[in-house]
Amino acid sequence: MTRTASEWLDRIRHIDLPERVKIMNVCGGHERSISSAGIRGALPDQVELIPGPGCPVCICPEEDVYEAIHIALGEDVTLVTFGDMLRVPVNVPRREIRSLEQAKAAGADIRPIASPIEARAIALQNPDRDVVFFAAGFETTMAPVAAMLCEGVPDNLYVLLSGRLTWPAVAMLLESGDPGFDALIAPGHVSTVMGPEEWEFVVNDHQLPAAVSGFTSESLLAGMYSVLRQLTDGTPFLDNCYPDVVRPQGNRNARKHLDQAFEVYDATWRGIGIIPGSGYGLREAFASNDARVRYPGYSDESRKRVGEMPQGCDCASVVLGKIYPNQCRIYGIACTPRSPVGPCMVSEEGACRIWWASGVRDQDVA
Amino acid sequence: MCLAIPMKVMEVDGFEARCEAKGVERQVNLFMMQDETLETGDFVMVHVGYAIQKVTPQEAQSAWELFDQVLEAMDR
Ligand code: SF4
Ligand code: SF4
DSSP states (O other): OOHHHHHHHHHTSSSSSSSEEEHHHHHOOHHHHHHHTTTHSSOOOOEEEEEEOOOOOHHSSSSHHHHHHHHHHHSEEEEEGGGGGGOOOOOOOOTSSSSSHHHHHTTOOOEESSSSHHHHHEEEHHHEEEEEEEEEEEEHHHHHHHHHHHHHHOOOOEEEEEEOOOOHHHHHHHTTSSSOEEEEEOHHHHHHHOOOGHHHHHHHHHOOOEEEEOSSHHHHHHHHHHHHHHHHHTTTOOEEEEEOOOOOOOOOOHHHHHHHHEEEEEEEEEEEEEEEEEEEEOOGGGGGGGGHHHHHOOOOHHHHHHHHOOTTHHHHHHTTSOOGGGGGGGGGGBBOSSSSHHHHHHHHTTTHHHHTTOOOOOOOOO | OOOOEEEEEEETTEEEEEETTEEEEEEOGGGGTTTSSTTOOOOOEEETTTEOOOOOHHHHHHHHHHHHHHHHHHHH
C-alpha cells in the first residue's frame, strides 16, 4: 500500500471507462469509509458505488428480534445483546412493545454489551440467574461468539444465535440473473477471519472482477482501481488489497472454532427471505447453552410470514443494493436516526444511517 | 458491525492480554490467536474484545488515522 489516495484516484481517472460501472460493497464499514471520505464524489461520473448487504443488524430476521423481546419479557432472565440491536423495530400494532429498548423500559432486564466477554462475565456474576445472549452478526462477530463457547461458558449462559454468512447473499444476487453490479469490493474483516478464497466464486463462476479491501481510502481506492482495470482488461481475478491483515486461509484457528460450535443452515434474512447455507446455528454439542432449547416456546412460526420490513420502508431494496438509501420513499421524512422506521437507519452500519451521518439530506425518489 | 481496531499488546497472560489503543487499556481475548505467538509490543486487530489477527505497526497506524476521520463523521 505504497500509493496515496490521490495517486490511486489519478490512476482511476486514466482508465478508459465504459459508460457505466457499478461497484458493490458488502460491508457497513466500507460504506462508512466511502461516505465519510467523500470517495463517491471524487470518482469519475461513470463509476457508481452501491452499498449491498453489509449489516447484520439490518438483516437480522424480525422473528428473532421478536423472540428476544418476548424471552426478556416473559422469563426471569437477563438478556444481553450488542448495543445496535436495542432499537431495531419489529412489526407489531402501535401499542405493543416494538423493540428491546421498549421492553427494557417496560421493566425487562436487558443490557447492551460490547463483547462476548461481558456476556460471560455477567453470567458468572449471577450464577443463580439465566443470562440470554442474543447474538447477531456476520462471520467476524460469530467467530468470537464461537471462541467464547469453545473456551467454555457457565451453565447459566444461553446463546440466542442469529449469525449469518455474507458470501451466500452475494451468491444469491449473482444467481438471480439481475445482480445490479459489475464488480465487487469484498469485505476486509470478514476475509480476515474466513480468508479471501471465499470470494473466488465471484470470479470463477460469474466472471466478475473482485477485490478484498481494507478500510482506509488508499485500500478502498486500490480495490476500486483493481476491479476497474480487471473490467476494462477483461481479465477478472480476485485481488487482495488488504494483504497486511487478510492472509491466505484467513485465521484458521478462528475458523476451527466456528466449525466446532456452529453448523450452517438455510436461514432467513429480513426483507429478503431464505438464503441457502447462510445461517449459523449452534451444534448439538452446545445444546445445553442454546437459548432456543432452553426456551422453546418463543419461536413463533407464523411470524416468519409477518417477518418483513416495517410498512412503507424500502430497507429490503436498500439491503439488496437495488436502490440507494435516499431513494427510499421515506428517507429523511418519516425515517431519521432520531426516529428510525427501518433497521438500516438504526444500525451504525446501516446504509441509511451512514448516508444521513455523512450529510445526505435530499431524497432522490424517481 | 464487523469493524476491528488495532491495539498494542502490553502483557500476555494465557488466552488474555492487556492491550492499549490511544491511551485506553482493555482486556483482550486471545483464544483465536492460538496459531500465533504474541509478545509485548505486537499489534492485533480487535473485534468485540477478541483479537482476530496480528498486524504490522504500519497497518495499525493507518487504521487509527482512519478511525479518527470516521468517528468525527459519525458524531455529526
Ligand atoms: S430510510 Fe428508513 S425506511 Fe427507508 S430504507 Fe432507510 S431505513 Fe428503511
Ligand atoms: S443497507 Fe443496511 S443491511 Fe444493507 S448493507 Fe447497508 S447496512 Fe447492511
